[in-house]
Amino acid sequence: MSQLPVQPAWRLADCPEQQRWLVDGLWSEEAVGIIGGEPKCCKSFLALDLAVAVAAGVPCLRRFAVSRPGRVLLYPAEDALHIVRRRLEGICAAVGTALAELDVQVVTAPSLRLDLEADRARLEETVATLKPRFLILDPFVRLHRIDENVSGDVAPLLAFLRELQRRHAVAIAVVHHARKGAGTLRAGQALRGSSEFHAWGDSNLYLRRDTDDRIALTVEHRAAAAIASITLALTQRDNALALQPADADHQIEPRVQATSIDQRIAAALAEGEQPRTFAELRASCRVRAKTLYQRIAAMTAAGIVTKSANGYSLTVR
Numbered sequence: 001m002s003q004l005p006v007q008p009a010w011r012l013a014d015c016p017e018q019q020r021w022l023v024d025g026l027w028s029e030e031a032v033g034i035i036g037g038e039p040k041c042c043k044s045f046l047a048l049d050l051a052v053a054v055a056a057g058v059p060c061l062r063r064f065a066v067s068r069p070g071r072v073l074l075y076p077a078e079d080a081l082h083i084v085r086r087r088l089e090g091i092c093a094a095v096g097t098a099l100a101e102l103d104v105q106v107v108t109a110p111s112l113r114l115d116l117e118a119d120r121a122r123l124e125e126t127v128a129t130l131k132p133r134f135l136i137l138d139p140f141v142r143l144h145r146i147d148e149n150v151s152g153d154v155a156p157l158l159a160f161l162r163e164l165q166r167r168h169a170v171a172i173a174v175v176h177h178a179r180k181g182a183g184t185l186r187a188g189q190a191l192r193g194s195s196e197f198h199a200w201g202d203s204n205l206y207l208r209r210d211t212d213d214r215i216a217l218t219v220e221h222r223a224a225a226a227i228a229s230i231t232l233a234l235t236q237r238d239n240a241l242a243l244q245p246a247d248a249d250h251q252i253e254p255r256v257q258a259t260s261i262d263q264r265i266a267a268a269l270a271e272g273e274q275p276r277t278f279a280e281l282r283a284s285c286r287v288r289a290k291t292l293y294q295r296i297a298a299m300t301a302a303g304i305v306t307k308s309a310n311g312y313s314l315t316v317r
Helices: 043-056 081-095 117-130 151-168 196-200 255-270 278-285 289-301
Strands: 021-023 032-037 072-076 104-106 134-138 171-177 203-209 215-221 230-237 240-245 305-308 311-314
Touching: 021 043, 032 043, 032 151, 032 196, 043 072, 043 081, 043 104, 043 134, 043 171, 043 203, 043 240, 072 081, 072 117, 081 104, 081 240, 117 151, 151 171, 151 196, 255 278, 255 289, 255 311, 278 289, 278 311, 289 305
Parallel strands: 032 171, 032 203, 072 104, 072 134, 134 171
Antiparallel strands: 203 215, 215 230, 230 240, 305 311
């Protein structure tokens, strides 16, 4: 039996790898996690918005950029398939793309139970064959017949999904309900059932309705700073029904400051021919990481900046 790999402490990396995103600021590359909230908080709409964004390479919620689009595999266990199609068509209309052009593959099996070995094998075979970048399972309660309050029952199912993520390099989002009347608890602690759900996620998105019936989106990451909470609204224009930030002009930083920072980012990117990493931009612009991320995400969504595997650069027009 071979021993575990070890390395002298002084040889360990002295800085973390650059954060990689599937959806900038919302979902880390190859992350597993929860889209959580009480009933009627638009969890499924948010999951479908993520699906359209990743498949089409358009900003999720019209704000959070996707630099490397890819296939999405979706299992909508709760909604009728014609409803799923109608919702996807509405989101596509909102972002200006056609559903027929998206590589969103929908599992149409009447049931899928992660507590059954045969169904786990079928799901893994499907992922291995289709090779999606993003797998969405909605909702968790329809994927088993275990007691969600028992850690010993929940942990093996989440462990299977974690192994699926590692083996096939796929990001996985699971839609899950929060407890009713848990508004005073932290969003992650309000998830229904075992605490395993909160601990499992690399990227978690939580939706809550406030006293004015507005939807608040809170973001949580295991290995990255979270963005500020955003207020969302489910809006309809013609036949398009989709989530979007409630204030289309919402900015965390004041408008004047944001413009100044945008100019500094553009100037830094114009200095050389090669893409600049986030760390290099932060050193050049001398702003907080959170502020820089917010502005560069907005500039990417607006088409001013292009993100690649090597970093950021000004979009060639």
